[in-house]
Amino acid sequence: MSRRVAFVGFVGAALLTLSGCGLMQRAERPAWRAQAEKACFAQGRIKPSAGLRELSPIDGPGLCGLERPLSVAALKDGALPLDKPIITDCPLVVALEDWLDNVVQPAAMARFGVAVTELEVFGGYSCRSVDNQPGQKLSEHAFGNAVDVSGFGLADGRKIVIVRDWKRTDSQESAFLHEAHAGACGEFTTVLGPGSDAFHYNHFHLDLAMRGRGRLYCRPTPSVPPPAAAPDGLPPAPEIDEPQDVAAVRPRRKAPVFAQAPVDLHGPNFAFPSAVGAEEAQPVAPVLPADDAEAQSSPDE
Numbered sequence: 001m002s003r004r005v006a007f008v009g010f011v012g013a014a015l016l017t018l019s020g021c022g023l024m025q026r027a028e029r030p031a032w033r034a035q036a037e038k039a040c041f042a043q044g045r046i047k048p049s050a051g052l053r054e055l056s057p058i059d060g061p062g063l064c065g066l067e068r069p070l071s072v073a074a075l076k077d078g079a080l081p082l083d084k085p086i087i088t089d090c091p092l093v094v095a096l097e098d099w100l101d102n103v104v105q106p107a108a109m110a111r112f113g114v115a116v117t118e119l120e121v122f123g124g125y126s127c128r129s130v131d132n133q134p135g136q137k138l139s140e141h142a143f144g145n146a147v148d149v150s151g152f153g154l155a156d157g158r159k160i161v162i163v164r165d166w167k168r169t170d171s172q173e174s175a176f177l178h179e180a181h182a183g184a185c186g187e188f189t190t191v192l193g194p195g196s197d198a199f200h201y202n203h204f205h206l207d208l209a210m211r212g213r214g215r216l217y218c219r220p221t222p223s224v225p226p227p228a229a230a231p232d233g234l235p236p237a238p239e240i241d242e243p244q245d246v247a248a249v250r251p252r253r254k255a256p257v258f259a260q261a262p263v264d265l266h267g268p269n270f271a272f273p274s275a276v277g278a279e280e281a282q283p284v285a286p287v288l289p290a291d292d293a294e295a296q297s298s299p300d301e
Helices: 002-020 031-043 090-112 172-184 290-297
Strands: 052-054 070-075 080-088 116-123 146-154 159-161 190-192 204-207 217-219
Touching: 031 090, 070 090, 080 090, 080 146, 090 116, 090 146, 090 172, 090 204, 159 172, 172 204
Parallel strands: 080 116, 190 217
Antiparallel strands: 052 070, 070 080, 116 146, 146 159, 146 204, 190 204
């Protein structure tokens, strides 16, 4: 009995020793995340407003969380609202605003003649794995370092929706979305859109994962759309052809058919064509009865 107690005591002491060495301590988030947040605030580009305010630190569960999270309901000092508020970090807000200024707004003005006035999003911070798949590593969403963009609202009331408009490759809406996707690859370190995998058919995933210099991940490979045509001020074309009111369409009259003389396939013979029906026998004049001859020769009175 004494030996068993001694062994348990030895194991307990060993565990205490290991915990003192840090082997039993909770894992910590990489230091670069807090450093990036601190440097971003030091730049002074983030200003509190009605649409942007700082929250208390988020710590856990596990490694999830942020040192200085932001609740974002609008960008650009409140001038450009989101359709729903999200929680994210300072560097991502700066990248979003740079993307809007350098890519999204110029493309919208060129394609539609109006500015983007709303950003439609699926979400920001969420303590979960990549694509919500079991066994995957933590997503950048788990650190407030990612956002999912699903569409854009224009100043004239139109909506550009990724799930609907991305594949309409003959439209200005599709060209705008492809430009926005390609331009995002210059502002974020990870960009995923329709065609990258089965999980991103309806939105852009944008994040600032630490990948190292030159190690950017942008899928699908950006395609350069044709130059923007001059805005025509007209509403977007319907997805189907307009119905035609056939009851109001008058039938076209048939062109009159004229009889033609036979054509001499051996060339002209410098003679006028024969009259139509000339080859037929001349009709015989009717024979009138003798007693009606006088009546037939006098006019009506």
